[in-house]
Amino acid sequence: MNTLDFPQLASAADIKAGFEQHGYICSDEIATAVFLACQLRKPILVEGPPGVGKTELAKTTAKLLELPLIRLQCYEGLDEAKALYEWKYGKQLLYTQVLKEKLGDLLQGAKGLAESVDRLHHFGDIFYSEDFLEPRPLLKAMHESEGSILLIDEVDKSDYEFESLLLEILSDYQVSIPEIGTVKAKSSPVVFLTSNNTRDISDALKRRCLHLYIPFPTTDLEERIVRSRVPDVDEGLREQIVAFVHSLRQLDLKKAPAISETIDWARSLLLLHAEQLDEDTVRSTLNVLLKFQDDIEATEPELRSLLNPPRSGVASGA
Amino acid sequence: MPSRLVSFINVLRSHDVRISPAETLDAVQVITTLGYEDRNQLRSGLSLALAKTAEEKVTFHRCFDQFFSYQLPQSIEQQATEQEAANSEGDAIPGADPSDLEAAEAALQQMDGEGGETRLDLEGELASDPELAGQLDVPIMDMLRNDDRNSLALAIARAGDEVGLPEIQMFTQKGQFTRRILDELGEGHIRSAIVDLENRGSDALGELQAYRDRLRELVRDHVEREYLLHAQGRNQQFMDDVLAKARLSHIEHHYLHRVQDLVRRMAKKLAARHSRRRKVTRRGQLNMAKTLRRGIAHEGVLFNLYWKSTRKQRPQILAVCDVSGSVSAYAKFLLMFLYSLYDVLPRVRSFAFSNRLGEVSELFAQHPVEKAVELVNWQYGGATDYGSSLMDFAQLALDDIDSQTTVIILGDARNNNGDPRLDVMQSIYARSKQVIWLNPESRALWGSGDSEMPRYLSCCHFAAECSSLAHLERIVDRLLRSSS
Structure with a gap:
């Protein structure tokens, strides 16, 4: 199997630095995972709470390696006709019409039925051939000759049957089409699968993948992420934002705010020209961070104590 | 190193991390790619290949630190490698905490x-x-x-x-x-x-x-x-x-929490296997592909229409549990199992009875397991009367029993010489997909004394002794396989 010879992939540290240039700040573990996935040609299954940058990881890898990103969004009921391939039925119908017209020419001079059938057999049959194949994302990724990044997003949303469909692709980088045969990848893609853990992924699938778990980031990492994504927010506010979000994550919420929410919040505060966090600002922008009314209601009474942790000297009041 | 790695993997396995041979090979590849230079990198690299859930990652990191802390202390790593080179026996890496x-x-x-x-x-x-x-x-x-x-x-x-x-x-x-x-x-x-x-x-x-x-x-x-x-x-x-393997009535009180864990894991495993078979129905969608393909036989005229449909298989489970004094030791576990099943299967309805019967699904939904089990025992415990309990059951649920329904009855069938109401049982039998009776008594005791088991047997698709968790698991597995 051919390997990707990218200078960006020389080591995990290079990948990390490369990611940072593209605005994706990651931990060593994530960089190691991408490094190994590219070196060992193994798919990565990325799990973690929503909004920690699972999909973004695949996108950034595509940018870094300058490869096309092919994305397959999974949902309940996704089947091979939408994921793998579909026949171009309309064209197939037209083809049979054309064939019918040619039939006279073909069978001209044939003596008896046996000879006609014989001639028919020798006539090249392209009814089921690549010409009439409509490639869907998975097959498209097999066709990319320069290699590609294949992102199979939220694989936990798909049915169990669909997982079995993926097994062949993930272990051998090939797909079987009953009417044609096996299509092997021209250049094996780098595959990312993401899952939000709404159900357990089957062992067979997990076995074929490297398994990366992305947790909520540390304060340090998150501050760097905010700095890279929202550079205009000044130092003090950034620290406050991250500290507040971290303390929110300690509460029992239906959905704890993730990195994407932190970034959105930082942007909103920037638009509102907030210089520092105070109760009113937080109260009016809380819906950016928390997506359930219950969570907002549970948090509001706590705001004061969350904003004024014992050691920090944030003055409250507008 | 490989033999060290293998023994490390054995340690992981003994801590409940499931690792297949293929994953072991992956780990070897990871090691060859990353090398030994950067300990942290090696650690996260191996965790990618070996630990496949968030919980397993935690276990992995703990084991890795324990296992290699004294195998590879940083200070003497260098010497160790030298020594290793000197020794022909290359696998043991020395060191001390x-x-x-x-x-x-x-x-x-x-x-x-x-x-x-x-x-x-x-x-x-x-x-x-x-x-x-x-x-x-x-x-x-x-x-x-x-x-x-x-x-x-x-x-x-x-x-x-x-x-x-x-x-x-x-x-x-x-x-x-x-x-x-x-x-x-x-x-x-x-x-x-x-x-x-x-x-x-x-x-x-x-x-x-x-x-x-x-x-x-x-x-x-x-x-x-x-x-x-x-x-x-x-x-x-x-x-x-x-x-x-222990008989449920013999398990000591202080192991209850472990059993609870075990029961939950069992129920989850079964439910995972079960839900795999559930399918979604899509009505009213034309299956264009099939219609066109079949139409080719009629010179491309779409003569027959084909509709998209996938069979919908959602078996309903009704579980009826005897909580009377004679089976109280078992009832606790059976209720616990029902509770766990309720957690993982959406369409389980549970009933409890001794002399009267009532639905306890609500209780299970609202309370944590210990509380729920206790409440059920308190509300429905007493002397057994299968006859009137079956009547209650029929009244509550008979209309809901259809060819997709499985009825599980957990009890010893000891009816204190009352009327067993076989006719009610027969109507349940006739309407349901299957009736399963799990009896904590061993088969030899069925029919002795006031046990009505032999008569009820005529209305069961399947009856079995069920006195240990292993029994329970085997039976429920069978149940799920046949119900879907």
């Missing part, structure tokens, strides 16, 4: 402080007495005297492997293994030399004893570490096995 080393060092300094002279005594003794020197001419003695910790740790680790220390299972074996390792190391020589010196009343006695004690301490620590690493997980598995 830094904290141990510090302790030993302190002890040694103390010894030096007290007995700077006695050290000379031993030297002198050895010089003057060739016989004693011959006796103490074992490698381990040199290491002790030169305070060569790396060699000591290496020798101990190797002796440990020699006597099969990784196989240690019970804490009672610790002494035995310590002894065997000491023998393997040639501690016997030191011992007899001590006896000699004692007889002679030599001044060097104290020093030699200190050496011996230090050796014993090191070996004991090593055994303790290995025990923690290898045996703990294994003991847990052993416990789980025992609990699964």
Whole structure:
């Protein structure tokens, strides 16, 4: 199997630095995972709470390696006709019409039925051939000759049957089409699968993948992420934002705010020209961070104590 | 390294991390790609290949730190590799826990402080007495005297492997293994030399004893570490096995929480297998592909239309549990199982009865397991009356029973000589997909005394003895397989 010879992939540290240039700040573990996935040609299954940058990881890898990103969004009921391939039925119908017209020419001079059938057999049959194949994302990724990044997003949303469909692709980088045969990848893609853990992924699938778990980031990492994504927010506010979000994550919420929410919040505060966090600002922008009314209601009474942790000297009041 | 890796993987497996041979090969590839230079990188690299859930990652990191902390202490890694190169036996990586080393060092300094002279005594003794020197001419003695910790740790680790220390299972074996390792190391020589010196009343006695004690301490620590690493997980598995096979009424109260865990895991496993078969129905969508393909036979005229449809299979489960006094010990577990099943299967309805019957699905939904079980027992416990309970059941649920429904009855069928109401049972039998009766009594007792089991058998698709978790799992597995 051919390997990707990218200078960006020389080591995990290079990948990390490369990611940072593209605005994706990651931990060593994530960089190691991408490094190994590219070196060992193994798919990565990325799990973690929503909004920690699972999909973004695949996108950034595509940018870094300058490869096309092919994305397959999974949902309940996704089947091979939408994921793998579909026949171009309309064209197939037209083809049979054309064939019918040619039939006279073909069978001209044939003596008896046996000879006609014989001639028919020798006539090249392209009814089921690549010409009439409509490639869907998975097959498209097999066709990319320069290699590609294949992102199979939220694989936990798909049915169990669909997982079995993926097994062949993930272990051998090939797909079987009953009417044609096996299509092997021209250049094996780098595959990312993401899952939000709404159900357990089957062992067979997990076995074929490297398994990366992305947790909520540390304060340090998150501050760097905010700095890279929202550079205009000044130092003090950034620290406050991250500290507040971290303390929110300690509460029992239906959905704890993730990195994407932190970034959105930082942007909103920037638009509102907030210089520092105070109760009113937080109260009016809380819906950016928390997506359930219950969570907002549970948090509001706590705001004061969350904003004024014992050691920090944030003055409250507008 | 591979054999070290394999034993590391064994440790992981004993801590409930499931690792297939294919994943082991992946781990080898990871190691060859990453190399040993960066310990943290190796750690996260291996965790990618070996631990496949968030919980497993936690276990992995704990085991990795335990296993390699003394295998690869940073300070002597270099020496270790050199030594490894020198030794043809390439797999054992020596080393010692830094904290141990510090302790030993302190002890040694103390010894030096007290007995700077006695050290000379031993030297002198050895010089003057060739016989004693011959006796103490074992490698381990040199290491002790030169305070060569790396060699000591290496020798101990190797002796440990020699006597099969990784196989240690019970804490009672610790002494035995310590002894065997000491023998393997040639501690016997030191011992007899001590006896000699004692007889002679030599001044060097104290020093030699200190050496011996230090050796014993090191070996004991090593055994303790290995025990923690290898045996703990294994003991847990052993416990789980025992609990699964024990009769439910015999399980001690203080193991209840482990059983609860076990029950939940079982129910989850079954539910996972089960939900795989559920399919979604899409009505009213034209299956264009099939219609066109079939139309080709009619010269492309779309003669027959085909609609998209997938069979919808959502079996409903109704579970009826006897909570009367005669089966109370079992009922607790059966209710617990129902509770867990309710957690993972969406369409389970549960009922409890002794002399009357009521639906307890609500209780299960609202309360944590202990509370729910207690409430059910309190509300429905009492003397058994199958007849009226079945009547209640029919009234509550008979209309909902259809060809997709499985009815599970958990009880001993001891009806206190009342009317068994077989007619109600028969109507349930006729309407449902299957009726399963799980009886905690062994088959031989069915029909004895006031047991109505043989008569109820005529209305069951399947009846079985169910008195241990292993039984329960086998039966429910069967149930799910046939119900979908």
